[in-house]
Structure formats: C-alpha cells, structure tokens
Amino acid sequence: MTINHKGASIFYTDTGSGTPIILLHGFLENHTMWDAIQSKLASRHRVICIDLLGHGASGNTGYVHTMEDMAAAVQTVVDTLAITKMHLVGHSMGGYVGLAFAKAQPERITSLCLLNSTPLPDDDERVALRTRANKMAKTQYEQLVRMSFTNLFDPNTKANHHNQISVALDHALKTPVQGYIAANSGMQVREDLSTFWEKAPFAQGMILGATDWIINAETHKDHFEKDIAFFKIIDSGHMSHISHTEQVAKLLEEFVTTSAGLD
Numbered sequence: 125m126t127i128n129h130k131g132a133s134i135f136y137t138d139t140g141s142g143t144p145i146i147l148l149h150g151f152l153e154n155h156t157m158w159d160a161i162q163s164k165l166a167s168r169h170r171v172i173c174i175d176l177l178g179h180g181a182s183g184n185t186g187y188v189h190t191m192e193d194m195a196a197a198v199q200t201v202v203d204t205l206a207i208t209k210m211h212l213v214g215h216s217m218g219g220y221v222g223l224a225f226a227k228a229q230p231e232r233i234t235s236l237c238l239l240n241s242t243p244l245p246d247d248d249e250r251v252a253l254r255t256r257a258n259k260m261a262k263t264q265y266e267q268l269v270r271m272s273f274t275n276l277f278d279p280n281t282k283a284n285h286h287n288q289i290s291v292a293l294d295h296a297l298k299t300p301v302q303g304y305i306a307a308n309s310g311m312q313v314r315e316d317l318s319t320f321w322e323k324a325p326f327a328q329g330m331i332l333g334a335t336d337w338i339i340n341a342e343t344h345k346d347h348f349e350k351d352i353a354f355f356k357i358i359d360s361g362h363m364s365h366i367s368h369t370e371q372v373a374k375l376l377e378e379f380v381t382t383s384a385g386l387d
Contacts, residue, residue: 129200131235132183135175136201140166145380146202147173148218150240152296154180157215157365164373168213174201176221178303180295189306191217191314193226195225196219202232211380212236215365216338217307223317230325235383237329237354240362242339243321245314258305265301269293278335281360281367285303288366305386316328322351327383329354332376332387336362354379 126133137155145165147158151255155173165171177189177197185193198221201211211234214222217222219241226233246254260268273296275280277289321328334357341357349355356359356375360368 126181127200128205130185131183132177132185132197134177134183134197134201135181135336136163137173137356138170138205140168142169143380144170144172144202144205144207146198146207146210146212146222147171148198148212148214148221149173149176149179149353150216150218151311152179152215152269152299152304153215153292154295156180156295157292160369161365161373161376165377165380168377170203172205172207174198176218176307178306179299184300184302186305187302187306188309188313189303190310191224192222192228193310194221194307196230200227201227208232209234211383213239213376214241215239216241216362217311220311220314223321224314226324226326227317227320233324233326235327235380236324237328237331237379239331239340239372239376240333240336240364241330242344243317243348245316246312247280251312254308258308261301261304261308265304269296269299269304275360276338277367278361281363285366289363292319292363318347321348327354327379328352329356329379329383331356331358331364331372331379333360333362333364335356335360336364338362354382 149157153176158173176194178184212222219238
C-alpha cells in the first residue's frame with residue numbers, strides 16, 4: 125500500500141491485528157528485511173512495516189533526508205491508519221528515525237526498541253566516512269554499496285547466511301543514489317538524543333550485537349543499561365535480523381509483551 129507524503133509515495137505493509145508495532149528498517153534496507161520477523165509478530169499483533177524516504181518503494185522528498193524528515197513520513201502513515209499509540213522498533217537508521225518520532229510525539233509511544241542502533245550522534249570519524257561515501261556514490265555507486273554492505277557481516281555470518289545476504293544486497297543495490305546520499309547526509313547531522321533516551325517517558329529496549337563494529341555494545345551497556353528495563357547483548361554483528369532471526373524475534377516479542385503500558 126502507498127500514501128502520499130509531500131509529493132512522494134510512501135510504501136507500507138499492514139498485517140495482523142492487535143497492538144500496533146511499527147517496524148523501521150535500516151540504511152540500504154527496506155520493509156523486506158522484516159519478513160521473517162514480521163510473520164512471527166503478526167500472529168499476535170498488528171505489524172506495520174514502512175519503507176523510509178528514498179528506500180524500497182518510497183520516493184524522495186529532497187537531497188537531504190534528516191531523521192526528522194523520515195519521522196514525518198512515518199507520522200503520515202500512522203495518522204492515515206489512525207494509530208494513536210504504538211510500539212516502535214528500529215534497526216540501525218530506523219532506530220534513529222524512531223527516536224526522532226518519539227521525541228516529537230512521546231505521548232504516542234508505548235515503547236521503543238533500538239535494534240543495533242543508538243541515541244548517540246556520529247563521531248568525527250563517522251562524519252568523515254559519510255562525507256567520503258557521498259562523494260564516491262556519485263561516480264562508483266555499485267562498488268560503494270557492495271563494499272559497505274558486505275562489510276556489515278562477520279566471516280561466520282557470510283559463510284552461514286550466504287543466500288539471505290545475497291538477497292539483502294540485491295535490495296541495497298536498488299536504492300537510488302539520491303536516496304543513499306540523502307539518508308547518509310541526514311544521519312551525519314542527527315542530534316545527540318542520549319539524554320532524551322535516558323529520561324524517556326515510555327518503555328525502552330536495546331538489542332545490540334556483541335561483535336557489531338558500528339554500535340559498540342559494551343560502551344552502550346556502560347552508558348545506558350542502568351536507565352532502561354530491557355537491555356540485551358546477543359552474539360551477533362550489526363545485521364542480527366539475518367544472522368539471529370529467531371532470537372531477535374523472540375526478544376522483540378518479549379519486549380513488546382512486557383513493556384509498560386501494553387494495551
């Protein structure tokens with residue numbers, strides 16, 4: 125299904141019934157990253173998966189998509205569906221978008237789970253990497269996507285999940301250059317929401333990978349575990365929805381079920 129948001133089509137799926145759970149994918153992903161997990165959650169919940177701006181079947185609204193821009197597109201979807209209270213789950217960039225949405229409308233959030241994601245902003249090294257990547261995207265896009273996407277997986281995951289990674293890479297390569305640069309630029313300028321996260325008025329969860337080289341699990345444990353009720357580190361890298369699908373699905377079900385204010 126699609127709706128219009130500022131002249132762009134926004135694609136989403138809507139399955140199951142019950143407590144609404146909004147699933148937000150990461151950078152160079154789309155709603156299909158949730159397929160296996162969605163089918164498990166939809167047996168007990170209403171599950172909405174949204175293609176974020178410039179990804180999947182959703183269009184672009186500009187040449188920079190801030191996390192707030194993407195959150196506004198999410199709001200258009202949930203407003204259209206008349207959803208007033210929801211659980212949010214965001215993988216990587218999807219977590220940044222979930223945080224932006226939750227900051228803007230905390231009263232609508234029953235819970236927010238960050239899957240391989242963080243409320244912290246980019247450090248100087250990451251900002252510089254994004255700048256170089258955006259420059260490379262203009263002339264060597266396919267090479268850039270293949271290199272950056274496959275680097276998200278550790279050797280064991282590459283060996284044991286070759287088919288799933290191949291499918292995910294195919295989806296990544298279909299992301300338009302504008303969508304890549306706009307999202308990368310938006311992540312580059314996102315604000316530090318760590319204080320908001322520590323004091324958020326809704327149930328919070330974090331599921332992090334012990335071998336994730338993008339989000340350091342131990343650093344986040346030291347920083348955030350004491351402030352949130354649901355904090356899990358699993359034996360995975362950044363793409364835990366591929367390498368540890370069953371475990372992630374069970375943890376998300378546990379988080380939603382035990383979150384404060386569950387409908």
